[in-house]
Amino acid sequence: MSSADDNLRALAQAQGVYLDFFDLHGVRHEASPDTLRALLKALGTDADSPAMVSEALAARSAQAGMGEIIAFAGDPIHVPVARTCDWALMDEAGAVVSEGRATGAVDLPRLGVGYYTLHLNGASDSETFVMVRPHRAPELATQSRADRCWGTTGALYGLRSASNGGLGNYADLGAVAATFGRAGAQFLGVNPLHALGWAMDEIISPYSPSHRGMFNIDHIAVESGLGPSPEADLIDYSSFRERHRAALEAQFKTRDTAAFAAWCKTCSDETRQFAEFEAISETHGHDFRTWPAALQTPGAEARKAAGKRAEFHLWLQYLADTQIDAAQAQATQSGMALGLYLDLAVGPRPDGAEVWMNADTIAKGVTIGAPPDHLSPEGQSWALAAHAPGPLARARYAPLRSMLRRLMAKCGVLRIDHALGLLRSFWLPDDGSPGGYITQPLDSLLAVITIEAHRAGCLVVGEDLGLVPDGFRKAMNDAGLYSYAVWQFEANHLGEILPADTLPPYSLACFGTHDTPTLSGFWHGTDVEWWQRVGWLSSGDRAARHSHRAKQRASLRDVCAIPSTARIGEIADTIHRGLAQSPAALVSMQMDDVFGELEAQNLPGTINEHPNWRRRLSVPIEAMEQSSALRHISDVMRATRGASPHKEDTDHPEEEPA
Structure with a gap:
């Protein structure tokens, strides 16, 4: 290796670029010089020539001074x-x-x-x-009278109702939360509620937002309603948005101006900038990078170009904001100690409002992804932008602080998707070079998260699936962030699923997620069939995957004492009972599993090959409360979790001991 290569590697290592990493199978991947140069450029350092590398190394050695101090209260x-x-x-x-x-x-x-x-x-x-x-983020025992609890998670967009017209809305959210709250659930989790962008008609994934600190207007409940959800199993977003947006335009003309004006006095400059972005996008398209140069950053020119139309988009955020608050109020009034459990996506789209508003902190020429793992054997390119560690620190984490503050004000639990990104993130260069890992300032990010969570009284769950470096979970748990344990991934070296009593106590445990097969789909191997259908598996690979799944089923039968003659309903009951009896502080049931759905909401690594984010729940919200499925899961949970008082509150006679 030449001295120039040595210098490049030294510079990359000094700036937090990983020189290598080990994949899911233990294979070492060394970062190529092209990868190192591309990632350094994304961090703001040009390393196209040996002279540039030498200059950057010298400049880094000359830097001094304290950038920040982290202390405990x-x-x-x-x-x-x-x-x-x-x-x-x-x-x-x-x-x-x-x-x-x-x-x-x-x-x-x-x-x-x-x-x-x-x-x-x-x-x-x-x-x-x-x-x-604070020493720790808020914990379950401090936010409720229970040491452990249960809840449900589901797809807001997939809810059927008598008036939503085809896409679940914030009124539905409150209604379902109240229904499950009366059944004993302490939280209701949903997909991210981030803004997708008015002008971006093609985007339906809640994990590809325009701005993570603003809210999705597709879920606004209009005053007049839109009629019942269609019978079709899959959502037609285009048709829904056409009718929904026409209704919003009509309602804007008769809006409550006094209430809106009062809200506007409290809204942030960021919210106003977002409204300007949305207004401009109607004229110049969803991708701000193609706008006239004067409009590619916020400011006076953008405000002028947005004109009066910005008020309409500000009003939409007002509706979303107040309707989510109303849903959280319904949730807590129904008996939920925590209420809404929201989700923070990994990053925003490169063409969206969050990048437009934070150009100084965004890494240039890269997007976020993941190497091959449990969820996607081909690896993933999420096509999401990343905030660069250095510029974000110089901005005193302002984009992260404001985003967390806005989300945590709406919920009792916030899940951070791909929390491994707090320690390192996998960046894919736009120039086609292989991806690589970038070190993130874990201590600083945990400081921001715990400060904002403390202020909001919000629990935080870090989704720590995938290739987890040693020590990461301990650091996260020590800060008061709960781990995220997906039971079907908790296995020994032979691939056999472990007993539920091995699930981590300081975690939110579930059997599956929106990214995995449903419980029924897992049992029948529908995900394996989809993997072959999209071309990821040969017939031989398919057989091997089904063989592995058979081993997983056998291990579940063993650790859960599931009879060989048991049908899927009994199997689901037994698995849910195992979760309920586990030591995990929080346990979540997928709404799809509660109501016996087969197909998954998402197949990671696909866009159009699988009907991601389109599946409707078979049971309408009006029928949930009287459904035998909900009563049954409530009985299963209450038997072990729903009546488990906090150790300091055992003098409440209305609560039965566990």
Whole structure:
């Protein structure tokens, strides 16, 4: 290897680029020079020539100074300084918290949870961002009277009702939450509710948002209703959106201007910018990168171009915002301790509003993906943008802070999709070079998450599936984030599924997710059939996969004592009972499994090959409360979970001991 290659590798390693990684099968993949150069460029460093690499290494060696300080609330904070200086500590509002003169070190007062700025005035002025975090994010025992609980998760878009016209809406969300709350569930989880973009008609995946801090207007319930959901099993988004948007336009003309005006006084500048983006997109298209140059960043020109139409899009966010709040109120009033359980997608689309509004922190020339893993044997390209660690830190994590704050205000639990991205993320260069991992500032990101969760009183679940580095789960759990345990993936080295009592106590456990087959589909191997159908498996591979699935079924029969003659309903009951009896703090049942659906909501790694994000639930929301399926799952859960009081509240006679 040449000295130039050595320098390139040294620079890449210094900037947090992984020089190699091991895949699911333990095979080592070394990052090629092309990959290293592409990832360095995405991080803001040009490394196209040996001279550029040498200059970048020299510049990095010359850098000095404190970028940020992370401390725990109530702990003493000792900050060494090189020379005598005056100092002042400011809070988020810019008010002075404390000040003084220091020689050798600044001793800050014990601080509460929040963000601060330390100003040092001396020979060279400087300022340091100070994040004071709680020791742990909120936990189940502090947010409810229970040490463990259960809930359900499902596809909001797939809900049938007498008035939603074909796509589940926020009114349906509140109704279903109340129904399950009365049945004893403590949370209702749904797909991400992020904004997809008014002008992006082709996007239906909730995991491909335009902006993760704004809300999906497809789910707004219109005053007049749109009639009953069609009988078809699959959603026709185009037809629905045509009727739904016409109804929204008509309702806007008769809107409650006083309530809207009151809400506008409290909405953020970001929300207004998003409304401007949406208005401009109606004229210039969904991809801001093709807009006139003056409009490719927020500002006066964009505001002028958006004109009065921005008010309509701001009003849509008002409706979504207030309707989600109403759904959370219905959930908690029904008896749910936690209520809504929302989902944070990995990233935004490169053409969308979040990238437009945060151009300074977005990594250039790459998108996020994943190497081959349990969910997709071919690996995945998610076509999502990534925030670059350095620029994000220099922006004091403002995009992340505001996004989390907005989402956590709406729910009792927030799930972070692909939480491994807090430690490292897999970036795929646009130039076609092989992908590679980038180190993320785990401690800083956990500080932001725990601060925002503390303020909102929101539990956090980190979806830690896939290739999990040693120590990651412990770091996440130590910060109060719950792991995400999918029982069908919890197996030994032979591929045999482990007993439910081995599921991690500090986790949200489930049998499957929107990315896996349903319980019935798992048992019958429908996912294997789909993998062959889309061309991922040969006939020999298909047979091997079915053989492996047979081993998984046999192991479940063994650990759950499922008779060989049991039918799928009895099998589902037994598996759900196993989950309920597991040590996991939170247990979730897929709504598709509660009502006996066969096909999965999504097949990871596909777009059009499988009807992703289109499947409707067979049971309408009006029939759920009286359904035998819901009563049955409620009985199963209540027998072990629904009546499990917190250890400090055992004096409540209305609650039965577990």
